[in-house]
Amino acid sequence: MFPAYGRAMRDDPLLPSSPGFWRSPLRGTRFTSVLGLVLLVGITVLFVTGLVSYAAYNPGLSPVNDKTPDKGILGFYLFDWPTGPHWLYRLNQGVHVTLGITLIPVLLAKLWSVIPRLFALPPARSLAHALERVSLLLLVGGALFEFVTGVLNVQLDYVFPGSFYPLHFYGAWVFFAAFVAHALLKTPIALRNLRRLRQEDEGQGEDEGQGEDEEKGEDEEKDILVTPRPAEPTVSRRGALWFVGGGSLLLFATTAGQNSDALRRTALLAPHGGGDPGSGPNGFQINKTAAYAGIDAAETGEDAWRLVVTGRTGTVRLSRARLAAELPLYSAALPIACVEGWSTSDQWWRGVRLRDLAALVGYDGDPPDLFVESLQPRGAFRKAALRANQVADPRSLLALYVNGEELSPDHGYPARIIVPAAPGVLNTKWVARMTFGDL
Amino acid sequence: MRRPRFPAGSPFQLLLLACSFALAGYAGVRLLAGDWWGVTLWFVGAALLHDLVLLPLYAAADRALVRGLGARREWVPYVRVPAALSGLLLLVWFPLISGMVERRYRSATGLPPDGFLARWLLITAVLFGCSALLLALRLRRATKRRPPAVH
Structure with missing residues (x-):
């Protein structure tokens, strides 16, 4: 059919297009099936938690919250982000990032297990097969693109070509489109292989690549993934799966701890693992320091700083002392949870309620949306919008103190927002101006 | 005479692939709205770099290990496993371990950047x-089990 790809290229074991070039006796649809099913579950969780994280930003509320305004129908599922349970975003993002890192060895092993297919000849047996191979470029390229941008972003290595949010969001949709097609085409085969594998293990133990002739022809992959020229084995299939699992376990063990103050020291290689910045009440994790954000100490002093609150009845200017004197102070135990997949345990914040500030400017009992602006001169989230349900929550504070002390400059002195279940970047630090009203 | 035909x-x-491409196209247009050349390069480059560089490199390293140990074949996993796990950690956390983001990391997080290496x-x-x-224990057990005549 394709004389250009002669039998010689398919049979010469020196060429990767020949099945005999690939010699590991581990390869076979069964090994691939196990890894594939793990990824099927894992990547689905990654995709869903990713979408949920986008919803947590309340992108529909205000352009300042939305880094992908031209999303169109890809935002079909968006909903008003709730304020409870207060650890909701912490859990979602911890799962998203920690699971993503944990799945890296599985992804690498899966790609290793199917590499002979990349070089398989003829390049296409039919139109459907040709399109499937194009789709595989989106699948493999998409998977690696998502994992690489994610892994680089959590390490603050912004070398990718553009802003992280649109790249990771639209890249996820491109990848997921190919992933769903691949899953629908391959999952039935993978499940069948797994069933066979279990029967085999219950029966005569490990017996790879043999005794399946009675069912041959059902999945054409078997022919090319199982090498016709197996090298002497150095590890069993089960051993290889343990090895992959061990890699995942090691990554998990050195990463997961960055989501808890008590376990932080166990996260030996994670960006927010190892330890805390300093000690004392303000010695918990910081996303952006005051110096990094370009906060001028002259603007935050007792004489210079005034909180400007605007609403239905006009504008009020409050010094820090007047703020604490005029409004009752409340406490709330809430975490900082970052999109980068690290979080703190609950900190004990103390400040004035957002809904009391709303009442101060004419919204008594019916708090509206809130637009917050920081002293921060530049940067992505120096302005943020909060929805009415977030403003109304009694735990939502403009915090002045944390853990019994004044806020430190790095945690947002003179005042910062803290809202239950909101992503870290919406908890604006160094607040300068608050505008209440429907957005 | 039958003409060869492309089925x-x-x-x-x-149908499934058409739907998949439609969705991928819808998102892809938006993905490429900024630096389309850079993004394409990263997207395709990631696949090529993995399939044609990373995978052949670690496969060759593994083959060299198996060859290098020669007759002591049972030693292979005792080198392969720690080397691969260590390499995996380096691959994932390279920006932090290599110190290439040191300045930004320190100024953004307030944490010391030099502990990762x-x-x-x-x-x-x-x-x-x-x-x-583990290897030493295994070798010792093997020696003990050997019949005294071999000593």
Whole structure:
């Protein structure tokens, strides 16, 4: 059919297009099936938690919250982000990032297990097969693109070509489109292989690549993934799966701890693992320091700083002392949870309620949306919008103190927002101006 | 005489792939709205770099290891496993371990950026150390089990 790809290229074991070039006796649809099913579950969780994280930003509320305004129908599922349970975003993002890192060895092993297919000849047996191979470029390229941008972003290595949010969001949709097609085409085969594998293990133990002739022809992959020229084995299939699992376990063990103050020291290689910045009440994790954000100490002093609150009845200017004197102070135990997949345990914040500030400017009992602006001169989230349900929550504070002390400059002195279940970047630090009203 | 013909293949598969491409296209246009060349390069480059560089490199390293140990074949996992695990950690956390984001990391997080290399080396040492210990135990057990005549 394709004389250009002669039998010689398919049979010469020196060429990767020949099945005999690939010699590991581990390869076979069964090994691939196990890894594939793990990824099927894992990547689905990654995709869903990713979408949920986008919803947590309340992108529909205000352009300042939305880094992908031209999303169109890809935002079909968006909903008003709730304020409870207060650890909701912490859990979602911890799962998203920690699971993503944990799945890296599985992804690498899966790609290793199917590499002979990349070089398989003829390049296409039919139109459907040709399109499937194009789709595989989106699948493999998409998977690696998502994992690489994610892994680089959590390490603050912004070398990718553009802003992280649109790249990771639209890249996820491109990848997921190919992933769903691949899953629908391959999952039935993978499940069948797994069933066979279990029967085999219950029966005569490990017996790879043999005794399946009675069912041959059902999945054409078997022919090319199982090498016709197996090298002497150095590890069993089960051993290889343990090895992959061990890699995942090691990554998990050195990463997961960055989501808890008590376990932080166990996260030996994670960006927010190892330890805390300093000690004392303000010695918990910081996303952006005051110096990094370009906060001028002259603007935050007792004489210079005034909180400007605007609403239905006009504008009020409050010094820090007047703020604490005029409004009752409340406490709330809430975490900082970052999109980068690290979080703190609950900190004990103390400040004035957002809904009391709303009442101060004419919204008594019916708090509206809130637009917050920081002293921060530049940067992505120096302005943020909060929805009415977030403003109304009694735990939502403009915090002045944390853990019994004044806020430190790095945690947002003179005042910062803290809202239950909101992503870290919406908890604006160094607040300068608050505008209440429907957005 | 039959002319060679390029078959269409399963209609279900064609329909499924058409839907998949439509969605990928919808998102892809938005993905490429900024630096389209850079993004394409990263997207395709990631696949090529993995398939044609990373995978051949680690496969060749593994083959060299198996060859290099020659007759002591049972030693292979005791080198392969710690080396691969250590390499995996380096691959994932390269920007932090190599110190290439040191300045931004320090100024953004307020944390010391220089512990990552030391911790990675420490983990690597522990991995190889445990592996060596297991191998030594195994060799010792093998020697004990051997009949005295061999000594």
